[in-house]
Amino acid sequence: MILEVIPNIICSFCGCCCDDIEVTVTDGKITGVKNTCAISMAKFLHYSDERNSAPMVRTDGEFSKTTLDAAIEKTAEILTNARYPILYGWSSTSCEAQKVGVALAEEVGGVLDNTSTVCHGPGIEAVQDIGESTCTLGEVKHRADLVVYWGCNPVQAHMRHLARYSTSCAGKFRKGRADRTVVVVDVRKSSTARVADHFVQIEPNQDYEFISALRMAIRMEEIEQDSVAGVPVEKIEELADILISCQFGIIFFGLGLTMSAGKNRNIDAALSLVRDLNSKTKFLIMPMRGHFNVTGANKVSAWQTGYPFAVDFSQGYPRYNPGDTSVIDILNRGECDAALIVASDPVAHFPKQAVETLSRIPVAIIDPHLNATSLLAEVAIPSAFVGIEAEGVVYRMDGVPLILKKLVEPPSGIQSDEAILRMILAQIRKRKGAN
Amino acid sequence: MPKLKAVLITGRSIGQGQGKEYGKFSEKYKENVAVCEIDSNDLTKIGISTGQNVKVTTFHGSVVVKGIKSTQEPHLGIIFIPCGPWANAVICPRTHGTGMPSLKGIPAEIEPAPEEKILDLRELVAQTLRKG
Numbered sequence: 283m284i285l286e287v288i289p290n291i292i293c294s295f296c297g298c299c300c301d302d303i304e305v306t307v308t309d310g311k312i313t314g315v316k317n318t319c320a321i322s323m324a325k326f327l328h329y330s331d332e333r334n335s336a337p338m339v340r341t342d343g344e345f346s347k348t349t350l351d352a353a354i355e356k357t358a359e360i361l362t363n364a365r366y367p368i369l370y371g372w373s374s375t376s377c378e379a380q381k382v383g384v385a386l387a388e389e390v391g392g393v394l395d396n397t398s399t400v401c402h403g404p405g406i407e408a409v410q411d412i413g414e415s416t417c418t419l420g421e422v423k424h425r426a427d428l429v430v431y432w433g434c435n436p437v438q439a440h441m442r443h444l445a446r447y448s449t450s451c452a453g454k455f456r457k458g459r460a461d462r463t464v465v466v467v468d469v470r471k472s473s474t475a476r477v478a479d480h481f482v483q484i485e486p487n488q489d490y491e492f493i494s495a496l497r498m499a500i501r502m503e504e505i506e507q508d509s510v511a512g513v514p515v516e517k518i519e520e521l522a523d524i525l526i527s528c529q530f531g532i533i534f535f536g537l538g539l540t541m542s543a544g545k546n547r548n549i550d551a552a553l554s555l556v557r558d559l560n561s562k563t564k565f566l567i568m569p570m571r572g573h574f575n576v577t578g579a580n581k582v583s584a585w586q587t588g589y590p591f592a593v594d595f596s597q598g599y600p601r602y603n604p605g606d607t608s609v610i611d612i613l614n615r616g617e618c619d620a621a622l623i624v625a626s627d628p629v630a631h632f633p634k635q636a637v638e639t640l641s642r643i644p645v646a647i648i649d650p651h652l653n654a655t656s657l658l659a660e661v662a663i664p665s666a667f668v669g670i671e672a673e674g675v676v677y678r679m680d681g682v683p684l685i686l687k688k689l690v691e692p693p694s695g696i697q698s699d700e701a702i703l704r705m706i707l708a709q710i711r712k713r714k715g716a717n
Numbered sequence: 718m719p720k721l722k723a724v725l726i727t728g729r730s731i732g733q734g735q736g737k738e739y740g741k742f743s744e745k746y747k748e749n750v751a752v753c754e755i756d757s758n759d760l761t762k763i764g765i766s767t768g769q770n771v772k773v774t775t776f777h778g779s780v781v782v783k784g785i786k787s788t789q790e791p792h793l794g795i796i797f798i799p800c801g802p803w804a805n806a807v808i809c810p811r812t813h814g815t816g817m818p819s820l821k822g823i824p825a826e827i828e829p830a831p832e833e834k835i836l837d838l839r840e841l842v843a844q845t846l847r848k849g
Binding site: 295296320321324325328329331332399400403404407435438439441469470471472473475483486487537538540541542543545546572591592604605608609610611614627629630631632633634635636637638641651652653654657658 | 724726727728729730731734735738739740741742743777778787788789790791792795797800801802805806808809810811812813814815816817818819820821822838839842843845846
């Protein structure tokens with residue numbers, strides 16, 4: 283028996299990218315982990331439970347095993363025959379794979395979009411309008427004495443965020459929980475609200491109104507209402523005092539802002555709130571990014587094309603207009619005629635109307651698992667898990683790049699997303715050259 | 718059957734995250750995602766106890782899931798379905814020019830559905846494909 287204990291492994295689940303995981307590998311298999319959260323443990327110990335072991339193609343409605351070469355050829359055929367394909371996913375793979383994805387989208391004149399389009403995309407749009415005051419998680423850990431979680435529930439979704447970066451960690455100037463005040467603003471008394479010092483429960487779809495009232499209170503303006511978003515004005519003024527009184531404050535915001543009524547305008551308001559607060563004290567803001575490399579998907583797309591998501595190459599050059607060039611809108615309008623899905627499962631996470639369009643067009647998927655999207659795909663190519671079976675660069679939620687290590691070998695014949703995408707790109711160029 | 722008007726929100730949960738890693742076809746995923754978290758006072762209003770099936774209906778469709786007592790209460794009049802295929806059956810696909818569909822804050826109605834079955838993932842996708 284060969285047993286190896288590997289320290290300082292970076293977790294490839296959420297945007298926290300915790301880098302202190304200890305992984306035990308026995309005879310080439312992961313048999314134990316330490317320092318993980320419950321979700322990270324599920325990933326490391328169960329990643330291969332529903333593994334796709336071979337490339338598959340659909341014939342007469344049924345999936346059957348095929349060779350990698352045949353699956354690559356079929357995928358290339360789907361993409362070259364399409365007039366307006368979408369290339370979607372990208373947030374659970376490496377920056378190296380994402381870079382090949384950009385080249386592929388340009389080559390086929392398709393639309394490159396990543397999962398931020400149904401996540402923090404509205405926040406990105408708002409940052410492009412307003413700008414943002416932000417920092418790294420290290421600065422939060424060492425300096426922040428006020429932490430606000432707004433429309434997010436990290437105790438359930440980013441389970442070690444409070445312990446590692448914001449609240450109970452030992453920083454240089456903030457030594458522990460007692461040195462920090464935690465505020466939660468949410469529509470439910472969430473698990474995170476239960477560990478906060480102050481909880482403000484607002485009505486759904488009222489974030490914009492509430493932030494506007496809070497900005498008035500910070501500017502010492504009179505709010506001519508008894509309550510806003512279900513919160514009495516006295517409580518809003520009390521919250522304003524808490525925000526102004528800190529030395530270094532941070533707002534971490536989640537999908538409660540980006541998915542509710544107002545969407546990007548909610549983030550406009552939150553960014554403006556932080557701008558106002560900076561006239562009184564030091565204040566910053568950061569989105570709670572979901573997938574472990576969704577931030578990388580935005581970074582790679584932006585430095586390669588100029589735009590962070592929803593990039594349309596159909597005119598031969600990159601265009602960006604969320605609401606028009608974003609995949610949900612394209613699918614809702616039924617405009618695309620093929621899809622390449624990489625490291626994602628849109629059938630499990632898109633609205634029904636968008637899934638209906640996906641069911642009418644040829645879909646190729648590259649993913650370690652057989653998932654809901656595989657149920658309607660023409661081609662499914664299994665790939666190696668980044669951060670477990672393949673190395674690669676990812677960006678943490680605060681934009682810090684990290685290198686994920688390869689811990690174990692993938693099953694025989696399984697390649698990385700990057701390698702598979704390079705083969706598809708080469709095959710498409712070969713087909714085009716032949717024409 | 719008593720019906721209750723509510724506001725639907727979706728989101729992540731520990732069980733949803735774990736279930737996703739066990740696999741989308743795993744029982745753990747279905748157990749944790751085909752659920753609707755309801756405030757205990759609202760459970761009483763519609764006359765069910767935790768663990769019984771409920772039907773959630775919005776302008777965009779309806780879905781049967783298991784109604785469970787919320788661990789995040791109080792949230793009277795707000796119901797929560799973890800993000801996933803069951804929530805997708807009832808969320809709003811419109812993006813209002815942002816690219817983002819409306820996955821939170823959707824007007825909904827909830828009612829007991831003791832006779833109705835919770836579809837598994839394959840059945841749910843097949844239902845969508847038949848309509849598509």
